[in-house]
Amino acid sequence: MVRNSLGRWIPETFNGKALIPYRDPFALQPQGMRASRPLTRVNPGASKVLGSLREAIEASGLRDGMCISTHHSLRNGDVLLGQLVREIDALGIRGITIASSSIHPVHAELIPYIEKGVIAGLECGVNGLIGEQISRGLLKCPVVVRTHGGRARALVSGQVPVDVAFIAAPACDEYGNLSGSSGPAACGSLGYAQVDAEHARVVVAVTDNLRPYPVAPLSVPQTLVDYVVCVPTLGDPKKIVSTTTRITTDPVGLQIAQYAARVIEVSGLLRAGFSFQTGSGGISLAVANHVRTLMRANRIQGSFGCGGITGYFVDMLEEGLFQTLFDVQCFDLKAVESIGRNLNHVEISADMYANPFNAGAVVNRLDAVILGATEIDTRFNVNVNTESNGYLLHNTGGHSDTAAGAKLAIIVAPSMRGRLPIIRDELTTITTPGDTVDVVVTERGIAVNERHADLKRELLRCNLPVKDIGQIQAEITRITGRPRPLEFSDDVVGLIEYRDGSIIDVVRRIAD
């Protein structure tokens, strides 16, 4: 065990691999070359279309101990990963690693296959029951949680070699050109899958919507796709994208959003060329709405909106408030429609979005980002992975990537949730280092990281309720009481990898 720079104990190895303890957000330098794929040749007249998933698994050469991936753009509506694992089981293949871009609650259907040994490890974070069972020691399956940018880095650098990528393709032709923006399972951007298509040894497009050649516009081109398979359905469209994402109506959330918007305004970043990202949460959208009003009122022409894109950002694009949207994932139907229609609504890969080990990711160009938190400590470190019961329930997403990239990373969160105070002495898990978090906004006050003395002074001058983070914590704890710390065993069941591949924290089995 060694202590990383945030004081977390990290084992020397995990699942047979040596670990690098986290030190700081920007110093770790990459080595080596970008990973690539074997050369191949498809002569005129050859067909790529196979009759079933099983045929595709056989054609791909998948064997015991290999690694497969899927993308999570179909989110909780995805049925492909479950189907694949059932077929892999039926073929008698064992010890598979799953390196999908994320796993959702629907994938709790994989649990029997983990127990049976079909799945031996998860090179990806998990949302939902699988994480809970791993945290409780009920399920044995090493898990490595990565950020969106960190996952792209792991594939691009060859750290996680994917043997076969199965890409759910909402529209696809018989030669493998595929697109996310139309079809019954339309999900918009396929930014995560683009990385897999470039780096997996074999690429299989799986579609429920085979279209005449050529499908355009392209998310992934024919040159990267080895096989095409038709299935009856890729998933339940209602669970793929929300029909609409909504601004919060909760007065606490609205207060937080108003403070956060004022912080952006006072920061001086809200000027011509402003770039911005929010998530799809109700508070984030309320901040976006304030920002939109300010941009309109002051006739500010922004540069780009980024990230998971919602209808609010589409409106801002169409209104001319942003020049471009960079979209790695569409959060609602309006975003899906827009990406097929607006030329300046640009599909970008997770590599371009957030990989720290390339010649510059989009997150590096962000002015402001609005992010959430499950817990925050007084050094501004943030947890989004584990709930306060110690269960690993959430994936990191782009949290650490955008916090590192943006000039102003603002955490918005209610001061308490169901008696649990948001600001803690010690986090259950550290996801994002405090060195990359600039401001914490709660309804009880605004805390500014000490690195930004100027911003703090400006906010105070504008009569905003700036407080020391310890003071906000004391105010909250007076109301909630001080929570008793959870007890964990020494068993490490998962890793929280920072975006550069170093280990920022581990997940330990909860002691029952």
Add this chain to the structure above:
Amino acid sequence: MEIRKKVQAGTLQSSDLMVFVEPAETLSIEIESTVKKQFEHLIHARIEVVLERLQVTRGHIRLSDRGALDYAIEARVEAALRRAALEG
């Protein structure tokens, strides 16, 4: 104060709690909570305060808590106890 009958108070909404009270020969407290690991000791202490104030020495008190703050716990427990003490 005497617990004469089986009653309940509260809701199961987030940040609220349900209190179930019924007559018994001895005093017993049962706590179920979404934040039991972190706050069971504080919830227990708060129930004790109300029991002592209303001088309840017998009965079965059961809480189903959804992360309520102390003032809500106190109010719900008191409401349940007073209801349980009513005639008829």
